[in-house]
Amino acid sequence: xxxxxxxxxxxxxxxxxSSDPYNRAAKSIATPSPFLGSTRTLRINQSLPIALSxxxxxxxxxxxxxxxxxxxxxxxxxxxxxxxxxxxxxxxxLGRAFEDMCAQMYYRGKMFGFVHLYNGQEAVSSGFIKxxxxxDSVVSTYRDHVHALSxxxxxxxxxxxxxxxxxxxxxxxxGSMHMFSAEHNVLxxxxxxxxxxPVATGAAxxxxxxxxxxxxxxxxxxxxxxxxxxxxxxxxxxxxxxxAALWKLPIIFVVENNLWAIGMSxxxxxxxxEIWKKGPAFGMPGVHVDGMDxxxxxxxxxxxxxxxxxxxxxxLVECETYRFRGHSLxxxxxxxxxxxxxxxxxxxxxTGLKKYLIENKLATEADLKAIEKKIDEVVEEAVEFADxxxxxxxxxxxxxxxxxxxxxxxxxxxxxxCEDPKFTEGTAxxxxxxxxxxxxxxxxxxx
Amino acid sequence: MASIFQRVGAVASLSSNASFDTKKLHLSxxxxxxxxxxxxxxxxxxxxxxxxxxxxxxGRADQLVTNAVATKPxxxxxxxASKPGHELLLFEALxxxxxxxxERDQNVCIMGEDVGHYGGSYKVSKGLxxxxxxxxxxxxxxxxxxxxxxxxxxxxxxxxxxxEGMNMGFLLLAFNQISNNCGMLHYTSGGQFKIPVVIRxxxxxxxxxxxEHSQRLESYFQSIPGIQMxxxxxxxxxxxxxxxxxxxxxxxxxxxxxxxxxxxxxxxxEEYVLNLEEAxxxxxxxxxxxxxxxxxxxxxxxxxxxxxNKGFDPEVIDIRSLKPFxxxxxxxxxxxxxxxxxxxxxxxxxxIGASLTAAINENFxxxxxxxxxCLSSQDVPTPYAGTLEEWTVVQxxxxxxxxxxxxx
Numbered sequence: 001x002x003x004x005x006x007x008x009x010x011x012x013x014x015x016x017x018s019s020d021p022y023n024r025a026a027k028s029i030a031t032p033s034p035f036l037g038s039t040r041t042l043r044i045n046q047s048l049p050i051a052l053s054x055x056x057x058x059x060x061x062x063x064x065x066x067x068x069x070x071x072x073x074x075x076x077x078x079x080x081x082x083x084x085x086x087x088x089x090x091x092x093x094l095g096r097a098f099e100d101m102c103a104q105m106y107y108r109g110k111m112f113g114f115v116h117l118y119n120g121q122e123a124v125s126s127g128f129i130k131x132x133x134x135x136d137s138v139v140s141t142y143r144d145h146v147h148a149l150s151x152x153x154x155x156x157x158x159x160x161x162x163x164x165x166x167x168x169x170x171x172x173x174x175g176s177m178h179m180f181s182a183e184h185n186v187l188x189x190x191x192x193x194x195x196x197x198p199v200a201t202g203a204a205x206x207x208x209x210x211x212x213x214x215x216x217x218x219x220x221x222x223x224x225x226x227x228x229x230x231x232x233x234x235x236x237x238x239x240x241x242x243x244a245a246l247w248k249l250p251i252i253f254v255v256e257n258n259l260w261a262i263g264m265s266x267x268x269x270x271x272x273x274e275i276w277k278k279g280p281a282f283g284m285p286g287v288h289v290d291g292m293d294x295x296x297x298x299x300x301x302x303x304x305x306x307x308x309x310x311x312x313x314x315x316l317v318e319c320e321t322y323r324f325r326g327h328s329l330x331x332x333x334x335x336x337x338x339x340x341x342x343x344x345x346x347x348x349x350x351t352g353l354k355k356y357l358i359e360n361k362l363a364t365e366a367d368l369k370a371i372e373k374k375i376d377e378v379v380e381e382a383v384e385f386a387d388x389x390x391x392x393x394x395x396x397x398x399x400x401x402x403x404x405x406x407x408x409x410x411x412x413x414x415x416x417x418c419e420d421p422k423f424t425e426g427t428a429x430x431x432x433x434x435x436x437x438x439x440x441x442x443x444x445x446x447x
Numbered sequence: 448m449a450s451i452f453q454r455v456g457a458v459a460s461l462s463s464n465a466s467f468d469t470k471k472l473h474l475s476x477x478x479x480x481x482x483x484x485x486x487x488x489x490x491x492x493x494x495x496x497x498x499x500x501x502x503x504x505x506g507r508a509d510q511l512v513t514n515a516v517a518t519k520p521x522x523x524x525x526x527x528a529s530k531p532g533h534e535l536l537l538f539e540a541l542x543x544x545x546x547x548x549x550e551r552d553q554n555v556c557i558m559g560e561d562v563g564h565y566g567g568s569y570k571v572s573k574g575l576x577x578x579x580x581x582x583x584x585x586x587x588x589x590x591x592x593x594x595x596x597x598x599x600x601x602x603x604x605x606x607x608x609x610x611e612g613m614n615m616g617f618l619l620l621a622f623n624q625i626s627n628n629c630g631m632l633h634y635t636s637g638g639q640f641k642i643p644v645v646i647r648x649x650x651x652x653x654x655x656x657x658x659e660h661s662q663r664l665e666s667y668f669q670s671i672p673g674i675q676m677x678x679x680x681x682x683x684x685x686x687x688x689x690x691x692x693x694x695x696x697x698x699x700x701x702x703x704x705x706x707x708x709x710x711x712x713x714x715x716x717e718e719y720v721l722n723l724e725e726a727x728x729x730x731x732x733x734x735x736x737x738x739x740x741x742x743x744x745x746x747x748x749x750x751x752x753x754x755x756n757k758g759f760d761p762e763v764i765d766i767r768s769l770k771p772f773x774x775x776x777x778x779x780x781x782x783x784x785x786x787x788x789x790x791x792x793x794x795x796x797x798x799i800g801a802s803l804t805a806a807i808n809e810n811f812x813x814x815x816x817x818x819x820x821c822l823s824s825q826d827v828p829t830p831y832a833g834t835l836e837e838w839t840v841v842q843x844x845x846x847x848x849x850x851x852x853x854x855x
Contacts, residue, residue: 137604170635172637173635173636173637174636178635180639187600187603187604187640189636190627190628192623195623195628197593198592198594198596198599198600199603199628200600201600202599202601203600203601203603205606206600206601208582209556209583209601212582214554235590239588240597243597246588400633400636400638401634401673402673402675403633403642404696404697406724407675407695409771409773410724410773410774410775410776411775412774412775414775
């Protein structure tokens with residue numbers, strides 16, 4: 001499908017036409033064709049002023065049976081090249097190996113707190129993120145290690161962060177649930193579900209603002225927001241679907257529906273469990289895709305990202321996926337039916353891609369083994385690096401609270417608190433601290 | 448009199464060290480002493496200058512004082528502001544500050560409910576949408592949590608949004624974003640992302656607006672690490688704080704008050720930016736330090752008139768910076784007067800006054816001759832009935848009585 005090039009969007013119209021508020025006269029109903037994976041492009045009447053709403057019926061929602069066609073295609077119509085295949089494979093292996101190592105390290109007491117592993121969902125991360133440019137943004141949840149890795153954050157930086165060391169990507173201050181990278185445009189890492197979606201919407205807003213207000217015509221950055229099935233019952237999700245569709249923001253809402261929110265089954269908490277349907281209700285396409293198949297995810301992702309880049313607005317993609325481990329390393333995972341787990345284990349995305357690559361002669365067993373070995377070394381090295389890295393010192397405690405440390409205010413002596421040398425040592429008293437006072441007294445007595 | 452000059456001098460040097468743009472910063476907060484000719488809506492008073500003879504300690508006034516705001520003679524520093532200035536209302540001053548910053552930096556944008564076509568529910572952004580367009584002055588749907596978060600995401604990716612809560616109380620719906628993301632993301636990202644947002648809106652107790660529209664959110668937000676909070680009270684400081692807040696790389700919450708939008712004042716023509724962290728000396732004095740902010744400043748000044756007529760000499764400080772407190776200005780005052788009264792609009796429990804009391808006790812206990820008196824609103828939802836509402840907030844006679852008792 002041809003990439004239509006960047007379309008400059010008209011600014012929001014100040015005045016809606018009063019006599020025909022939904023512009024029904026001008027609108028032609030888009031053919032309800034299968035949305036993605038097909039060679040037909042989704043056509044929405046481009047002449048509609050953005051400020052006017054489109055009735056939901058004109059937006060198509062596709063189901064993944066369109067992909068059944070793909071399997072019958074000949075080898076000359078492969079879904080990716082060898083390089084792409086190996087890149088995606090390596091990314092998924094990295095995700096899996098890293099998370100397995102996290103589990104080991106957690107039980108050995110190297111990392112603490114809540115750690116949420118991504119095993120089983122690698123197809124979603126690799127399928128989407130490997131299509132992005134460096135300037136595109138990714139926003140995730142607490143299950144964010146692999147999103148960060150896919151986006152390019154080095155494994156050693158993530159592992160170090162998990163160990164709470166100062167060489168971590170967030171200097172040890174964020175932890176498992178707060179992976180950020182300004183360099184790679186990973187905008188978090190959020191502990192509360194749903195709270196990252198508005199942030200992602202803001203990043204997409206920035207992109208549109210740059211294009212239309214700052215007149216940077218080549219700015220076509222897109223944002224991916226990853227979140228789960230539980231989040232889709234949260235108000236912030238709906239509020240952002242509305243705003244993103246209203247302003248045609250370049251964002252893709254990627255639902256990682258793994259059917260379980262800790263111990264709450266998606267079916268027990270949701271009146272209409274088909275999440276993709278919620279897209280058209282807000283005026284954007286909603287797509288359901290098999291999230292255990294990285295190639296299907298990738299095809300859907302291509303279309304959605306292309307749409308966003310062209311200024312056609314947001315897409316809601318529901319990826320049916322599964323987490324092989326519990327919700328977190330503290331979850332005993334007793335509620336899920338072993339038969340369900342076995343069914344999804346049989347659809348392991350890594351095994352699936354491996355099979356595809358070998359069957360279609362894109363790679364040999366040896367190639368893939370070499371990748372696995374390489375990744376093992378990367379992960380080992382990451383652990384070594386994290387082990388050897390120092391923990392943050394006391395002086396780091398008060399850093400990064402404010403971008404402008406004058407925010408700590410003016411002290412009794414008239415100078416800004418941040419100018420106090422004890423401040424940079426981390427021993428400045430901002431509040432009465434008995435322990436610190438005693439410690440300092442002792443240090444003084446000991447000379 | 449000399450002491451006043453010294454104090455102003457000292458503060459001026461502090462300001463010049465601390466200000467962002469010393470070339471543009473003509474005036475520090477202390478300049479307001481020489482320039483204010485405010486005519487109030489809430490409290491009637493005319494703009495007569497105070498006779499400096501009244502400043503003698505313990506001296507009784509020979510004449511009735513109609514304006515208890517001290518003025519000082521022109522100094523050389525003041526002569527740079529010899530231009531007449533222009534008169535405007537507080538909401539216009541806010542708009543002027545906003546507009547100047549939007550002209551100066553294209554990344555500054557506004558988002559909120561009815562800020563665009565409607566011009567803002569209190570007209571603070573009137574005229575800006577036609578000038579800057581619908582994307583730069585964004586009318587949002589009614590989704591505080593989401594659009595506040597959107598502003599935060601935009602700030603992380605390079606913009607400088609000014610987010611309006613139509614009433615500060617509505618921002619309770621945005622608490623998740625304000626606390627978790629606004630306050631914390633700079634830290635949890637290890638300093639990689641900054642959140643230069645300004646969150647502003649009208650709050651406080653109005654005229655029979657009912658309980659939910661009469662809230663004081665500064666109480667609830669003050670514990671959030673990583674944010675700064677300021678409260679404006681005059682057109683002069685409203686414009687200066689708005690500009691400072693927008694230029695700051697920290698997230699700043701700017702508290703305006705529903706009843707103060709129509710205050711009129713003459714403000715300088717030339718550009719000025721105030722310090723976010725500084726308090727404002729409203730009326731120097733010797734007997735007692737009265738710390739206040741926002742609307743209560745005017746109740747205090749009205750009480751001050753009565754007190755001066757009764758022979759007291761209160762020092763009134765508008766703390767302006769609710770988080771962090773300007774402990775220098777406050778401390779210097781306490782070291783002089785040894786008595787403190789805090790007059791606030793927050794409720795008794797957990798308000799700004801409660802924190803300020805703790806901070807003063809911790810830092811200046813040796814200088815206090817008496818326990819700190821904190822006058823706050825009652826711990827009740829603000830009633831609708833006018834009489835009940837009046838009894839909810841601190842009124843000038845209560846302030847007078849408190850000073851009389853403290854200074855016996």
